[in-house]
Amino acid sequence: MTFPGLFNYWVVIALMMVGFYVVIAQGNLIKKVVGLNIFQVSVFVFYISISKVKGGSAPILSEGIALYGNPLPHVLILTAIVVGVATMALALALVVRIQDAYGTVEEDEIREREEAS
Amino acid sequence: MIGGHLPVLLVVLPLMAAPVCVVVRRPAWAWTVAALASWGAFVAALGLLLQVLEGGPISYPIGGWAAPWGIEYRLDLVGAFVAVIVSAIGGIVVPYARSSIEREVAADRIYLFYCMYLLCLAGLLGIAATGDAFNLFVFLEISALSSYVMIALAQDRRALTVAYRYLIMGTIGATFYLIGVGLMYMMTGTLNMADLAARLPEVAETRTILAALAFLTVGICLKLALFPLHLWLPNAYTYAPSVVTAFLAATATKVAVYVLIRVYFTIFANVDVFEAMFLREVLMALAVVAMLSASAIAVFQTNIKRMLAYSSLAQIGYMVLGMSFATLTGLTGGIIHLFNHALMKGALFMAMGCVVFRLQVASLDTIEGLGRRMPATMAAFVVGGLSLIGVPLTVGFVSKWTLVLAAIEANMWPIVVAIVGSSLLAIAYVWRVVETGFFRPTPEGAPAVAEAPLSMLIPTWLLAGACVWFGIDARTTLSVARQSAAFLLGSGP
Structure with a gap:
């Protein structure tokens, strides 16, 4: 097997697990959002990787190009990126309001203040 | 001819109305826009259901690009049925929302609520209408993002x-x-569901497809809050504004169950999914655990919205259970419970919304003796509660009866016991509310409250009445559910 081989997929899985772990293990709401973003980006990389055709060029119509990558996953991922941006914006907006309401973005401190009130 | 464009109108109407709400801003106008759009969507959904009943599945290529290259909207009986459920609940919730939301949401944010509600409706209807697996993801996120807001x-x-x-x-x-x-x-x-169904059998044995099946199952089960992936649901339903709880409880999880049905019985139609990776056993076991444990937890809740949220978890267990039989009766039971549970949970949460409207909190402490002060509201709760238990002549009985029949057909007596056990637990938690509401004396110094306004009571009673109506005459709903199940299984092995 030549160099790239399954390299992309290993990276995807590594990123996916890193992101997922951060989402679960971190108590800071901002870090959770970052983890979620890494998790989503790994899926984007995955889609882009499956669109690559060995020896193919970029999917742009021009003279003398017979072999080209599959453009559909790129388009799908553009949509998914937009969805991801919206999710991120909403999550961060919620964190801002949580900071206003509780004065902290740490999960355990929020829990304490909820119980105290 | 507008009839031909109904599949896309169903989604476009609420989607286009949502920004209009932001533009007009005035709560009354935003409400009018929301009401017209959701009633329009309901008419469209009903029209589609009639078309499908008459002429079979409808396919609508978006932008004229033929499937499988373009995005296809494909409405078969199940899809149309779910669309009718969602838009009917939407149409009933909107009139109710007007007074309720004024009380529970800051005045300068009311138009935003209507905007988000319409987007959520568009997303849920889109899920029901689409025949494309990726498009479904987009609609899933549209409805989810708006429900967070x-x-x-x-x-x-x-x-x-x-x-x-x-x-x-x-x-x-x-x-x-x-x-x-x-x-x-x-x-x-390919991403087209019908096309996927045709091509999957060749590669069904590969590890990639098994992994895909696992990811799809876990992902959707998170959305539909199947035990043990349910942790987000009870609190979300408890603290959301009452209208939002009523709308989401009656539609969002139902649509997620529908997505699961789509994946197993349309996309994987030609593959025996339930034999792969012990899927049947796992789903069935989780469903039974959900039915019993969530009902048991519900018994100990004092906040009634939270109690009903746990009961929703149990009811989701019933739907997944029905599906996991993968027999005609089982699937019929699952599909009809989609409809029936939407009616009863809608009625129950709306009745509690009326209580919140007058008392700010709906908990066992605040409703002591409330049956005398708000009789119509509490009576609606009783009807919904009876239905939840599964008393004959209510919709709950119809679905539980069908599920019990399915379990007997499959020769699984322990499941029958679990269904009955979960219903007994339902008696316990519903009774606690009825007992405090009707048989406790009104405590000294309790606030003197009047009945909720008619604009809230009428929608509540519409749903409560529907619980009884479709419980006495279940022929229409049962036949639609049975035909849907037969259609879904017919395209399978």
């Missing part, structure tokens, strides 16, 4: 943390779904 609109600060947690869980679920779709695309090169 709707929950966060409540004035209680806990609603914010709850919405945040729901966002994290929901996004993980949707991303899992996306991974599953990607893996399927990798092996088949």
